[in-house]
Amino acid sequence: xxxxxxxxxxxxxxxxxxxxxxxxxxxxxxxxxxxxxxxxxxxxxxxxxxxxxxxxxxxxxxxxxxxxxxxxxxxxxxxxxxxxxxxxxxxxxxxxxxxxxxxxxxxxxxxxxxxxxx
Amino acid sequence: xxxxxxxxxxxxxxxxxxxxxxxxxxxxxxxxxxxxxxxxxxxxxxxxxxxxxxxxxxxxxxxxxxxxxxxxxxxxxxxxxxxxxxxxxxxxxxxxxxxxxxxxxxxxxxxxxxxxxx
DNA sequence: TGGTTATATAACCTTTGAGTTATGCAACTG
DNA sequence: CAGTTGCATAACTCAAAGGTTATATAACCA
Numbered sequence: 001x002x003x004x005x006x007x008x009x010x011x012x013x014x015x016x017x018x019x020x021x022x023x024x025x026x027x028x029x030x031x032x033x034x035x036x037x038x039x040x041x042x043x044x045x046x047x048x049x050x051x052x053x054x055x056x057x058x059x060x061x062x063x064x065x066x067x068x069x070x071x072x073x074x075x076x077x078x079x080x081x082x083x084x085x086x087x088x089x090x091x092x093x094x095x096x097x098x099x100x101x102x103x104x105x106x107x108x109x110x111x112x113x114x115x116x117x118x
Numbered sequence: 119x120x121x122x123x124x125x126x127x128x129x130x131x132x133x134x135x136x137x138x139x140x141x142x143x144x145x146x147x148x149x150x151x152x153x154x155x156x157x158x159x160x161x162x163x164x165x166x167x168x169x170x171x172x173x174x175x176x177x178x179x180x181x182x183x184x185x186x187x188x189x190x191x192x193x194x195x196x197x198x199x200x201x202x203x204x205x206x207x208x209x210x211x212x213x214x215x216x217x218x219x220x221x222x223x224x225x226x227x228x229x230x231x232x233x234x235x236x
Numbered sequence: 237t238g239g240t241t242a243t244a245t246a247a248c249c250t251t252t253g254a255g256t257t258a259t260g261c262a263a264c265t266g
Numbered sequence: 267c268a269g270t271t272g273c274a275t276a277a278c279t280c281a282a283a284g285g286t287t288a289t290a291t292a293a294c295c296a
Contacts, residue, residue: 008133015129016254017122020202027209033273046255048274053253067263067272075210078203084138085200091145092193134284151243164285166244171283185242185293 006058010081013057018042019050023059023073030063030070124176128199131175136160137168141177141191148181148188 004012013019022036033051037044051071054060059077062069122130131137140154151169155162169189172178177195180187 005135007138008135011129011133015126015133017126020125023206027206027213029213043256044273069273073210075207075214078207082203082207085196085203088141088145089193089196089200092191095145095147096193161286167284187243
């Protein structure tokens with residue numbers, strides 16, 4: 001996971017409901033590890049690990065505030081993943097549109113569905 | 119993974135660069151397993167597995183076309199995950215905005231940063 | 237019918253992920 | 267100083283992810 005690209009790290013970080021819940025809670029303000037651990041039925045080390053994953057994905061940053069290291073959301077951490085999704089959806093929809101118009105124009109578009117390789 | 123929620127399945131599916139590459143290739147049209155396997159340096163069973171993950175995430179559907187079972191993109195498969203990201207980003211930005219205006223109005227907003235618990 | 241092609245499944249291996257408890261360490265507090 | 271609090275790390279378990287090869291199934295072709 002260390003060697004993966006940024007988009008993969010972000011999606012992987014978001015793929016865990018526990019981590020998404022942490023992000024939601026952090027949207028109300030910075031919180032420390034112990035505070036995050038309360039109310040999750042999970043141990044403190046587990047939270048630390050999840051925070052490390054989120055930090056690696058660029059979704060949170062850790063501060064140094066005396067004895068505490070509160071986690072803070074990084075809003076732009078979503079940018080790359082969001083861009084990927086937006087681009088993907090755009091391309092897919094565009095293709096479906098082309099396909100529909102093709103279907104409307106000609107009446108024998110089967111060759112667009114049947115790959116030449118098979 | 120079977121028991122996970124839909125958003126988690128989608129993000130997990132997108133977290134693998136191989137699967138994202140498959141999706142990109144599928145955006146040019148339906149493709150069968152063997153065709154997808156060509157050019158990926160991966161075995162055919164691996165592709166079948168990835169397709170199953172993508173199908174479970176609602177990102178592709180499999181057709182039955184004679185002997186072949188071509189995979190087709192499902193555009194709306196991204197909807198839930200996209201909605202989560204959009205909602206999250208909205209909430210985060212909103213909070214940062216509140217924080218900034220708060221900082222601009224009063225000059226002692228430290229209590230908004232220091233959780234009462236610590 | 238027999239052979240080939242497309243796909244799925246089985247069995248296996250290795251790596252990673254997510255969690256635990258126990259412990260260390262640094263910083264604050266009396 | 268001693269004690270406590272916040273967090274990190276170590277060492278471990280267990281399950282799942284991602285890949286492989288070998289094999290089964292099923293449809294097409296001659």
